[in-house]
Amino acid sequence: MKTDSELSFFSQVYEVVRLIPAGRVTTYGAVAKAIGSPGASRMVGWALNQSSDKMPWVPAHRVVNRNGLLTGKFHFGTDDKMKNLLEQEGVKIEDNKVVDMQNIFWNPIEEIEF
């Protein structure tokens, strides 16, 4: 009998990240907490790493670290790729970090609100 493997840790990360509206950003800790693991911030990044192999596309560029710094920009292929994507969404980037990040910060817990 098949279990809820589709509802595993990773899948929840993908769903939450995909729910992020354009022009908004979130943090790994927020997503981790939203899925019920506030300390598993690392897993969120790991899940996004696998997201490249998942479909549909996951807006991992909308997920940044607590400082609003584009820590995962290096995994997008090119450094300007993530920055370009965010600017394309309307998010301003300066020195590889989000500008007014707390202003455009999107809290999944408030939107999901289990």
Add this chain to the structure above:
DNA sequence: GAGGTGACTGCGA
């Protein structure tokens, strides 16, 4: 089955 890794976070010196 066990060990190592990792796109993070928070606190202490």
Add this chain to the structure above:
DNA sequence: CTCGCAGCCACCT
């Protein structure tokens, strides 16, 4: 203010 360490959980070899 800057640097370092420990905690966290799932995937990969």
